[in-house]
Each structure stands twice: as structure tokens, then as C-alpha cells.
Amino acid sequence: MTTRSYTFSHAIARKPSIRIVDGLRAVDTGTPDLVQFQQDHDHYVSLLESTGAAVTVLDPLDDYPDSVFVEDAALCLPEAAIAMRPGAPSRVGEAAMMAPVLSRFYSDVVSIAGPGFIDGGDILVTEREILVGRSARTDAAGIAELTQITAHWGYQVREVNTPAGVLHFKTDCSLMDEETVLATRRLSGTGCFDGYRVINTADGEEAAANAIRFNGLVIMPAGFPHTAEKLSAAGYDVRQVGNTEAAKLDGGMSCLSLRFSPPD
Numbered sequence: 001m002t003t004r005s006y007t008f009s010h011a012i013a014r015k016p017s018i019r020i021v022d023g024l025r026a027v028d029t030g031t032p033d034l035v036q037f038q039q040d041h042d043h044y045v046s047l048l049e050s051t052g053a054a055v056t057v058l059d060p061l062d063d064y065p066d067s068v069f070v071e072d073a074a075l076c077l078p079e080a081a082i083a084m085r086p087g088a089p090s091r092v093g094e095a096a097m098m099a100p101v102l103s104r105f106y107s108d109v110v111s112i113a114g115p116g117f118i119d120g121g122d123i124l125v126t127e128r129e130i131l132v133g134r135s136a137r138t139d140a141a142g143i144a145e146l147t148q149i150t151a152h153w154g155y156q157v158r159e160v161n162t163p164a165g166v167l168h169f170k171t172d173c174s175l176m177d178e179e180t181v182l183a184t185r186r187l188s189g190t191g192c193f194d195g196y197r198v199i200n201t202a203d204g205e206e207a208a209a210n211a212i213r214f215n216g217l218v219i220m221p222a223g224f225p226h227t228a229e230k231l232s233a234a235g236y237d238v239r240q241v242g243n244t245e246a247a248k249l250d251g252g253m254s255c256l257s258l259r260f261s262p263p264d
């Protein structure tokens with residue numbers, strides 16, 4: 001059994017832009033505060049770096065208010081990087097901005113050409129398969145193109161459903177290790193993780209589901225003590241990062257980085 005689905009030598013993040021106030025959101029719960037966002041982002045990056053990973057922090061992209069959420073623009077596999085085709089019109093150009101950055105690390109950078117759409121936030125890579133959630137951002141054609149591209153390296157893509165009203169598949173789940181997933185009950189109850197060990201978020205703490213396993217750490221949003229306790233009790237080294245400002249834009253821990261180990 002390998003651990004390459006959560007062991008990474010590198011990450012890419014992007015500083016939040018002053019235009020973050022124009023970021024997409026399902027419900028307006030207030031204007032994100034850039035200074036608070038920057039502080040939380042610095043903390044997040046420092047935790048990634050504390051594991052020994054090399055973290056590239058890109059400059060803000062003021063033309064793309066949501067570009068701090070780099071995960072949606074690409075999928076990084078051990079063999080190659082794939083620039084996505086984000087499903088929100090204001091975000092589709094982020095993939096082309098990310099592709100040259102990926103080329104610094106990968107000789108093989110492929111792009112989803114369309115006509116379908118697919119966001120990185122809908123993709124959960126485990127040791128045994130790639131799960132992709134259909135969502136308002138990711139459609140059948142996007143999944144079909146990813147399936148065809150990744151088959152080249154022997155990956156199995158399994159299409160699953162993102163719960164109604166949930167932005168991305170990974171808004172509601174995270175990989176904890178080779179056999180364990182953290183998920184909301186509304187998602188795990190669909191049976192999509194049958195065959196995995198599932199840790200459900202505590203009741204009322206569904207927003208804790210978007211966490212990341214990054215090398216030895218589980219990095220989760222602050223403010224969800226019961227879920228943090230469950231994860232600690234299960235033996236994970238849990239670290240909490242303030243997420244109040246990203247949450248106003250439906251963003252969380254996974255969205256803020258691309259995590260990968262480039263080919264040798």
C-alpha cells in the first residue's frame with residue numbers, strides 16, 4: 001500500500017487578491033476581510049511548510065477574485081498535471097493562468113479541452129481510485145474527459161453525486177489516509193464511500209468536512225471542536241486554521257492549495 005494520495009513534497013497556493021470581496025458565494029454572509037484572510041492564509045502556508053514541503057506562493061490575480069482557491073484550476077497526479085476547465089464563467093480563465101506554473105514542475109501538463117467542465121474541488125484522489133462528484137460546476141462531459149485522460153496512467157474514475165446545494169464534492173469530504181475518509185453524514189449516507197473507513201463530522205459541524213491530510217498533519221478549519229476531537233482520538237495530528245473569511249466564499253482547506261509530488 002502506498003501513501004501517495006496524502007504524502008507530498010510540494011504545494012502551490014496563491015495569495016488572496018484585494019478583489020476577494022467580489023468572489024462567488026451561494027449566500028451572502030458578509031464581506032470577506034482581506035487582512036484576516038491574509039493572516040489565515042499565512043498560517044495555512046506555514047503549516048504546509050512545517051511538514052518539510054516546498055510551497056510556492058503565487059502573487060494575487062486581481063482579474064480573478066476567486067483565484068486564491070487554486071485547487072479548482074488543476075489536478076496534480078504523480079504522473080502529470082491536468083489543467084481543469086472550471087464550471088463558473090468568472091473562473092474558467094484560472095486554468096490557463098495555472099498551466100505555466102505547473103510546467104515548472106511537470107514535463108507533462110494536459111488541459112481539459114471541453115466542451116465539458118470540471119473543477120478540482122469535485123475530485124478526491126484516493127490510493128485506489130479517483131472519485132469525481134457531479135455538481136453545479138462539474139458535468140458528465142468534464143468527467144468523461146478526465147476519465148479518458150487519466151486512463152492513460154491506469155486510473156479508475158468513479159462518478160458520484162455531490163449533495164444538492166453543496167458547492168463541491170470535497171466541500172463535504174476529505175481523505176484522511178489510504179483507507180479513511182472524513183465526510184458529512186449527508187454524503188457518506190449515499191454509500192459513495194462503501195469500502196472505506198468513514199469518520200463522520202459531528203452533528204452541526206458539517207463545514208469541518210473540508211480538511212486536508214498533508215503529510216503528517218490533518219489541517220482543518222477552526223471552530224469545530226467535536227470533529228477535531230474525533231480526529232485526534234483516531235490518532236491524527238490535527239491543526240486548526242481560521243477559515244471565517246474563505247467560508248464567506250464557500251471555500252475551505254482543500255481549496256487553498258494544490259498538493260503534489262512532481263515526477264523525478
Ligand code: CIR
Nearest residue numbers: 024069121168249250251255
Ligand atoms: C467558488 O464559488 O468557486 C469560490 N467562491 C469557492 C471555491 C471553493 N473551492 C473548492 O471548494 N475547491
